[in-house]
Structure formats: C-alpha cells, structure tokens
Amino acid sequence: MKIVKKLSQYAWMYKKLIIAALIMLSISVAADLTGPFVAKNIIDSHILGIQSKWHQTSKGKDAVYYQGSWYKRESYFARHEEKGKEVRIIQAGNHFVFTGQRVPFEGSKKLKNNTLLVENKGKKEQYTVKVLTTKELLKFYQPETPKILKLVFLYFGLVILSAIFQYGQSFTLQKSAHRIIQRMRNDAFTHISKLPIKYFDNLPAGKVVSRITNDTEAIRDLYVQVLANFFSSSINIIGVVIALYILYPKIALLSLALIPILVLWTIVYRKFASGYNQIIRARISDINGIINESIQGMNVIQAFRREKDTKERFEKLNQEHFSYQNKILNLNSLTSHNLIGVLKNTAFVSFIWYFGNMSLTASSVISLGMLYAIVDFISRLLQPVQGIVNQFANLEQALVAGERVFSLLDEPGADVSDKEIPRYNGNVEFKSVSFGYKEDEYVLKDLTFTARQGETVALVGHTGSGKSSIMNLLFRFYDSNKGEILIDGMNITEIPHQTLRKHMGIVLQDPYLFSGTIASNISLNSSSITREMIEKALKDVGGDRVLSHLEEGIDAPVIEKGSTLSSGQRQLISFARALAFNPAILILDEATSSIDTETEAIIQQAMDVLKKGRTTFIIAHRLSTIKNADQILVLDKGTIAEKGRHEELMRLKGKYYQMYELQQGQQKGMAV
Template identity: 75%
Template sequence: MKIVKRLLNYAAFYKKLIIGALIMLALSVAADLTGPFVAKKIIDSHILGIESTWYEAGKGKDAVKYDGNWYKRADYFAKGEKKGREVHVLQVGNQFVFVNEAVPIEGRRTFENQSLIIKKDGKEQRAQAVKLTSQEVMRFYQPEIPRIIKLVAFYFSLVILSSIFQYGQSFYLQKAANRIIQKMRNDIFTHISRLPIRYFDNMPAGKVVARVTNDTEAIRELYVTVLANFFSSTINIFGVLIALYILDPRVGTIGLLLIPIIVIWTMVYRKFASKYNHIIRERVSDINGMINESISGMSIIQAFGRERETKQSFENLNREHYSYQNKMLHLNSLTGGNLIGVIKVLALMAFVWYFGGISLTASSAISLGMMYAIVDLISRLLHPLHGIVNQFANLEQALVAGERAFSLLDEQGVAVSDENMSRYKGNVQFENVSFGYKDNEYVLRDISFSAKQGETVALVGHTGSGKSSIMNLLFRFYDSSEGQIKIDGTNILDIPHQTLREHMGIVLQDPYLFTGTIASNISLNHKGITREMVKKSLRDVGGDKVLKHLPLGLDEPVIEKGGTLSSGQRQLISFARALAFNPAILILDEATASIDTETEAIIQEGMEVLKKGRTTFIIAHRLSTIKNADQILVLDKGRIAELGTHEELMELKGKYYQMYKLQAGPHKGMAG
C-alpha cells in the first residue's frame, strides 16, 4: 500500500531507534517464551521426578536414607558409579508408596493390603509396597529442592530481564514515534506555508488544523501502539508455534490454523472499518472547522441571535460522528475480545478432546509438565492474536489519518528559494493583464498601467470591481491568466515568490496580529530588525503617542489577533511593521477605514513618512484620503474605466466624479 510505504519512509528517518526498540522487544518475547519450558522442567524433572527409577546406593550427594539404606535417582548417578537394587517411589491417589523391587510405572495403580496393583492392557501385576509418611516423602524430595530453587531463580531472572527489555522497547519506540510525528508536523506546517492562497479559498482553517493535530496524533498511535503490538504478537505467534512443535508436532500443526484465521479476519474487518474511519475523520475535521468558524464569528452569532441554529448545525455533525463511532464500536465488539474468547475455548476443548485419553492414564504423572506447558502456550498463542485484533481499530485510523495528511503534503506547493536580490526600485508595469479565480470567469480584463518609483497609485471602484485582485497578482498570491506584470522591467514570474515579497509590504484594513508582544509583531522576529529599528518605526508613524499608556510599552503582551487592543492601536502596529521592513513597494488596503478620526490624523502623518521613496498602492473607498495620489485607477467590472489625477478625473466628470460627489454630498448638505 502506498500509505503504508510512506509511513515506513518516515520511520526510516529514525530506523536506529526503531530497530533497537524492536530488538529489545524480540529479546523480551524470547525471555517470556522460555518460561513454559522452565515450568515444564520443574514439574516433569523435579516435582514429578520422584517417580523416576531409584537404585540402592552408598551414602553421598543426592542420596536419600530410608529404612537404614541409601537410595539415589537413576539420572543422578555419576558415570561408572555402582548401582544396587532397583526400587520405586510411586503415587497412588493422594499418597506415596515405596516398592522394594522393579515394577512398571505405566498403568492404573491401586494400593490394597500393603500390595501395589498395576493394571495395564488387561494384565495385572502385584508387588509388596509400604506407605510413606509425609516426612519420608519429603526426604525423597530433598535432592530436588536445590534444583527447583535454581530453576525458579532462573525463571524469575527471565521475568526481570523481560521487563527490562519491555521497558527499553517501550521507551525507544515512543521516543522514535514522537520524533517521527514531530518531523511530520513540521513538514505539514512548512508545506502549509508554501501552499498557494488559492488552496485556502476552499479549505476551512479548522480542517487544516485537524490534519496537523488530530491526524498526526492518530498516526503516532501507529508507531507507538500498533507497531509494538503487531511486532511482539507476530514474534509471539511464531515463537509459540515453534515451541509447540518442539513439545508436540501435532499441536503445532493445529496452531497453524490461526494464520488463515488472522488473514480472513483482517480482510473482513478492513472492509467495514476503512469506510467508517474515513467518515469519522471527516466529521472530526468538520467539527473543528465549525468550532473555529463559530469562535471567530461569535459576536455575529450572538448579535443576530443565531445561537440555536448554530447549535443545531453542530449537533447534526456531532450526531453523525457519534453514529459512525457506534458502528465502529459494534464492529470492534463483534471482531474483538468476544471472538477471541470463543476461539480460546474451542482450542482448549479440542486439546482436551484429542489428548484426553492419554492424559487420564497413569503416564499422566510424567506428562503433567508437558500438559501444563501446552495449555500455557495455547493461551499465549491466543493472547497475541487478541493483541493484533485489538489494534485493528488503531491501525485503520492511522492509515486513514495518514491518507489525509499525505493528501495535504501532495498538494502542489510553491518552491522555496533562498535566493536574495538587492532591493529593487519599485517601477511596476501591468501589461494587458487578465485574471480569474475560476477558469473562464475573469475578474480582471486587459489591465494596463504603470507606476514609477516613489509614486502613489490609488485603486477605487465598487465592491467586486477587481481592486484586491490586482494586489493579489502583484504579490503573486495568484498568477495572471494572461498578460505580464513587471517590476523594474523583470517579469515577476521569473522572480521566486519569497524573493519578490522580500521587498514588499502590506497594511490591511483589519491588520492581523500574532500572539506575542508589540515588539515581536512589528519585527516578526526578523533577525535583521533590531529593537531600535522597532522603536524608530513606531515613532515615525506616530504610534508612540497612542501606545504610550500601555504599562509594558513594546513588551506589552498581544493575544491572538490583538483582541485586547483597539482598531487604531492594531493599525499603528501594522504601519510600524511595514516601515520596519523598509519595502520598495507598499500596499495600503483600506488602511484607515476602521479607525477613529483622531487616530486617522496621526496615521495620515505617518503615511507620508511611510510612502517616501516607495511605490505605494492604496485601495480606498473614502475618496477624500487619496486626493494627493499621483494616479487614480477607477475600476469597473474588472476593467480600468478611468485613469488620472484627482483634478483630471473631476474635470472628466465620469464615474470618479459621481462617486466623489456621492460621498461628499451629504457633508455639504450638513454644512449648508
């Protein structure tokens, strides 16, 4: 799968951490799987080893004294050591008996009148036997105790070792996952800043935020939880199957049936889970987008009493999200632990049925350790299967989230260039420029004009006439469909976006301030702008007069969008920002439209400072503010209807004249 491959490519950046973690995980699993073999050894060789063949021997290591004689287990005799008469210690029911002769140990045992009766295959054998007291039985167990203690200590050390490796793999895997997600988020955020403005025209901010935060967090679960579980479960399954083959090939063969079960299980689950998760992730994005939009427009919602309608819209999205979460819950419940429980019971039933006959014979005492190990391993075989199934939901969520994140990264971005160019003069020329936001729907048609260095050009016209579109083209937020735009004779399409904008500045009608301080909002943390330059810029635009009452001055905190500052204060900071960057081309987009008269007077003075030596474009609705412009472009339905100075256009008595009279008329009437 393409998504899986790309997720693995990200993991490859930190492969050393991941490989180290997975090696630790493999060692942890290996140590854990050794446990049943140790337990089998303790049970078969030592706890049940008392029923092994014993021989009369001399006093010494591992020898047990009983009834005046010394006896030793057959497998504890040294090479060449002399063996005496064969004897047996056998369990009959809940008691042990001592048999002073060789007898078969297989068969059904009974003890009557000091006689041990062993029946097998219709034959019966009797032997004299003596019932042992608990103290005498413990004497025969005495050689086993040190060995059992050693094996228990070994088993305990394996548990500790497994825990250490488990901790190590968890730590390093999570560290790798955090680094991967850190890189992915950086890549996505960096890519967002390279995307053309056109992309954001149709993509709400909340949906973009969801991809940077929610989707990458879901992907993080893939590396931390899913990868660890899948890898450990796979190792466990193969390790258990190998262990079962070592113990009994028949049981190991039956265990292989789990592999097709997992494959079929995965296919069925993914068929439904993929569809559900796509819708769930989409609704999360929609909810984020609506919350973002509602918070931004809360004043409008409350002012127009739209709380109930907004709440209803949110509830509709939330209800659909809840509905598909429930479907996922049902799917996980049907294919999760319940099904594993059924398979576990069926597997144990099959084991008991198949091996039940053997288990109930007299040889069961010898194979009890084998029985314990097989039952333990069967449980261990189903546990990793449960672990894999439990991660299906996280896996599918991560794949869907990865698809969404990579679809954003696949959007065509603007190449970033480190190329620097000296500050251009600012001679701007539009040559037969046409442009449309949609194909064959032009908002600008055949625009031609030129602006020389130091000139002020005003753009006026009704809403939708194309004023802002001209500025968007000049900034290369969009590229023209036809014609050319030149700066100092160079086509702007031949200048990288960042290089072009390096010597441009803009002041918007509603200036955007970032979280930080007044100083950081003026300098935007640019290394080339010192604190002295910040102070001078603010002083030159008259901002020091309006902001002087703030307790911390330039270090006054600014929250998102500058909510604690007035419109005039935000605008002055925006003007100071433009001046600090010393642009060759300056764009003022209705820069004084939303401020009070007193602040406007201060800004008008600052604007004169700001415009010196720069080519300035002013988008204006208040025509009284542009009377001194060197050129005024009157736009109408995407075309230049009139062009000239204020006096020339007034003499022409065309559209500009009508607009100016319309704005000035009521004031004259009031004066009269």
C-alpha cells in the same frame, strides 16, 4: 498501501530507536516464553522425577538413606560411577511405592495392601511392593529440593528480566512515536505556510487545525499502541508456535490455523470500519470548523440572536458523529472479545478432545509437565491474538487520520528559497494581464499599466472591480492566467515567492496582530529588525502619539488579533510593521477605511515622507485620501476605465468624477 508506506517512511527516520525497542521486545518475549519450559522441568524432572530407576550406592551427594541402605536416582550417577542394585519408585494413584522388582512405568496401576496390580497392553502382572509413608517419601524428595529452588529462582529471574526489557521496549517505542509525531506536526505546520492562498479559500481554518492536532494524535496512537501491540503480539505468536513445535509438533501445526483466521478477520473488519472512521474524522473536522467560526463571529451571532440556529447546526454534526461512533463501537464489540472467546473455547475443546483418551498420570504418553506447558502456551497464544484484534479500531482510525494528514502534505506548495536579490528600484509593469479565481471567469481582463519608481498609484472602483486582485497578483498569492507582470524588468513568475516578497510590504484593511507585544508584532521576531528600527517605524507613522498612553510602550502585551486595541491602533501597528522592513514596493489595501478622522490625519502626514523613493499602491475607499497620487486607475469590471491624476480625471467628468462628487455629497450631508 500508499498511507502505510508514508507512515513507514516517518518511522524509518527513527529506525535506531525502533530497532532497539524490537530487540528488547524479543529478549522480553524469549525470557517470558522460557518460563513454561522451566515449569515443565520442575514438574517432570523433579516433582514427578522420583518415579524412576534408583540404584543402591554409598553415602554421598544426592543419596537417600532408606531401610539401612543408600539409594540414588539413576540420572544423578556420574558416567563412570559404579551402580548397585536397581530399585524403583512407582506412583500408584495417590501413593508412591518402593520395590526391588522391575515394574514397568507404563500401564494402569492399582494398589491392594502391599501388592501392585499392573495392566499393560492387555497383560496383567502382580508385584510385591512397600508403600512409602509421607516421611519416607519426603526423604526421597530431599535431593530434589535444592534443584527445585534453583529452578524457581530462575523462573522468577526470567519474569523480572522480561519485565525490565518490556519496560525498556515500551519506553523506547513511545519515545520514538512522540518524535515521529513531533516531526509530522512540524512538517504539516511548515507545509501550510508554503501552500498557496487559494488552498485556504475552500478549507476552513478549523479543519486545517483538526488535521494538525486531532489527526496527528490519532496517528500517535498507531505508533504507541497499535504497532507496539502488533510487534509484541507477532513476536509472541512466533515464539509460542516455535515453543509448541519443540514440545509437540502436531499442536504447533494446528495453531497455524490462526493465521488465515486473522487475515480474514482483518479484511472483514476493515471493509466496514474504514467507511465509519472516514465519516467520524470528517465530522470531528467539521465540528472544529464550526467551533472556530462561532468563536470568531460570536459578536455577530449574539447581535443577531443566532445562538439557537448555531446550536442546532452544531448539534446536527455532533449527533452524526455520535451515531457513527456507536456504529464503530458495535463493530468493535462484535469483532473483539466475543470472537476471541469463541476461539479460546474452540481451542480448549479441541485440546480436550485430542488428549481425552490419554491418562493424566505420570505413566501416560504425555507427562503432567508437558500437559501444563502446552496449556500454558495455548493460553499465551490467544492473548496476543486478542491484543492484535483489540487494536483494529485504533489501526483503522490511524490509517484514516494518516490519509487526511498526508493529503495536506501532498498539496503542492512553494519551495522555500534562500535566493537573495538586490532591493527593487520599484518599477512595476502589468502587460495584458487577465486573471480569474475560477476557470474562464475573469475578474481582470487584458490589464496594462506601468508604475514607475517612487510613484504613488491609486486603485479605485466599485466592489468587485478587481482592485484587490491586482495586489494578489503582485504578491503572487495567485498567478495570472494570461499576460505577465514585471518588476524592474523581471517576470515575477521567475522569482521565488519568498525572494519576491522580501522587498514588498502590505497593510491590509483588517490588520492581523499576533499574540505577543507591540514590538514583536512590528518586527515579527525578525533578527534583522532592531528595537531602534521598531521605534523609528512607529514614530514615522505617528503611532507613538496614538499609543503613548500605554504604560509599557512598545512592550505592551497584545492578545490574539489585538482585540484589546482600537482599529486605529491596530492599523498604525500594521503600518509600522510594513515600514520597518523598508519595502521598495508598499501596498495599502484600503488601509485608512476603518480609521477615525484624527488617526487618518496622522497617517496622511506620515505618508508624504514615507512615499519618497518607494513605489506605493493604494487601494482607496475614501477618494479624498488619494488626491495627491501620481496616477489613479479607475477599474470597472476588471478593466481600466480611466487613468490619470485627480485633476485630470475630474476634468473628464467620467466615472471618477461621479464617484468623487457622490462621496463629497454624502460627507456634506453627514456634516449638516
């Protein structure tokens, strides 16, 4: 699967941490699974181990004194140590008996006074025995006590060792997961700055934010919870199957039936869950989008009393999200604990049926310790299965989220280039340029004009005539469909985007300010812009006079979008920002349209100085501001209808004349 491969590639970047976590996990599982073997040894070899052959011996280690003689278990004799008379200790019901006769350990046993009745393979035998009192029995247990205590300490040591390595693997795996997500978020955020502007035309900001925050968080759960559980559970299952094979191969083979069940389980679950999670993630993205849109447009919503309509739109998305969350919840409920319960009960019923005809006494085919270990391992086998099943929901959410994040990362973007070129002279030429935002719907048609170094070129025309599109092409926010654009004779499509824009500056109609200070908004935190350059740029555009009332000066804080500043103040900061970078080509996109008359006068005074040696394009709304332009291009439906200086166009008495006279008439009317 493509998504799984990409998620694996990110994980591989931190393979050392993940491999270390897996090693610690393996040690933890091995220590944990050793526990039942230790418990089996305690039960079979020591608690029930006294039911075995004993021999008369001399006083010494592991010897027990009974009725004037010393006895020791056959298994405790050294290889060359001499063995005396053989005796046996046999369990009969709730009692242990002592006898010097060779009573078989197999078969059913009944005790009547001092006579032991043994039935084995259809034969019945009687043996004279002596019933051991509790005190006498405890004497035979004395050699076992230190051995049992050692094994108990070993058992708890294994538990502690398992816990330590379990903590280590959990910490290491989570650390690697956080680094993976950190890397993924950095990649996603870096990538959006490389994407063409047209990508954001059709994708609201809230949806992009959702992919970088919510979706990457869901992927984090994949590495922290899902993979941790899958690794741990898989190793546990493998370990348990191996342990069962060592104890009882037939049970181990039966346990392998879980594998096809899990595979089928996964296929069925994913068939339904994938569609549900796609819709859930999409609705979260839509909800983020509408919240972002509503916050930015809250003044309009409140001004036009659209609170109820906005609320209804939000509630519709929220209700749909809630509905599909319930569907996935029902699916998880049906396919997690309930099915695990069925599997667990089926396993134990099968186990009881398989061993139903066997006695649970020490003389049975299967020992009590073996029985304990098998039951323990069966329980341990189902726990990791439940761990895997319970992570299906998180797994599916992570895969869907991963698909959304990687669809963003897969969008073709412009490579960042460190290529340097000398500062432009500023000669700009459009040669038969045609462009459309949609295929075959051109907004610029066969456009040809030249702007020479140091000239001021004004672009005027009605809304939709193509003024801003020319600037979009010059900055390569979009590329033309036909024709070519040259700067100093170089085709701009052959210049990397970052290199092209290095010697260009732009001031938009609605300037955008970032959180920070006035100084940081002018320099954009560029190391090449000194404080002196910031102050000079601000002074050149007259901003020092307009912003002089601020106590902290250029260090005054600016909140998001500069909402505490006036339109004129924001525009002056934007002017200073463009000029601080000393562009060879300066673009003013209706930069004075939202500025009051006094501020406009300040900017006009500065513009005469700033235009020297710099090619300036002005998209003008107020025609009175471009009377001194070296060249005025009058656009009409994507073509140049008229071209010339102000006086020349006024003498033509064409479109420009009509527009100018209309504005002058409106201004006179307003003055009256």
